[in-house]
Amino acid sequence: xxxxxTTSSSLAVINSLNQGAFSGSTVRGxxxxxxxxxxxxxxxxxxxxxxxxxxxxxxxxxxxxxxxxAQLLATGDPKYAQIAELSVSLNDKLAANFKNVGTNAAxxxxxxxxx
Numbered sequence: 001x002x003x004x005x006t007t008s009s010s011l012a013v014i015n016s017l018n019q020g021a022f023s024g025s026t027v028r029g030x031x032x033x034x035x036x037x038x039x040x041x042x043x044x045x046x047x048x049x050x051x052x053x054x055x056x057x058x059x060x061x062x063x064x065x066x067x068x069x070a071q072l073l074a075t076g077d078p079k080y081a082q083i084a085e086l087s088v089s090l091n092d093k094l095a096a097n098f099k100n101v102g103t104n105a106a107x108x109x110x111x112x113x114x115x
Contacts, residue, residue: 043105
């Protein structure tokens with residue numbers, strides 16, 4: 001086999017591979033897969049951010065609850081019981097928000113076309 005035959009055969013193989021690798025369906029499929037990965041990463045970051053927010057807010061609310069309970073025990077003033085109730089209520093709302101973010105992130109991924 002001559003050099004020119006080898007070169008022609010190599011070029012034919014490369015052209016054949018390029019046609020398959022760069023065909024419209026291949027590019028679209030890979031593009032959809034990459035888009036899905038980006039959407040999954042964005043959803044994961046949203047859930048992470050919601051987790052951080054819940055953790056930080058819960059820490060503040062737990063502290064306010066502790067202070068309110070200490071003041072209620074020390075003074076007997078019912079306004080501190082109201083503050084304690086508000087702290088618990090806000091924490092419940094934050095937990096519901098966290099659940100909402102997670103549910104929405106999962107729904108986005110379920111509905112996102114992956115191919």
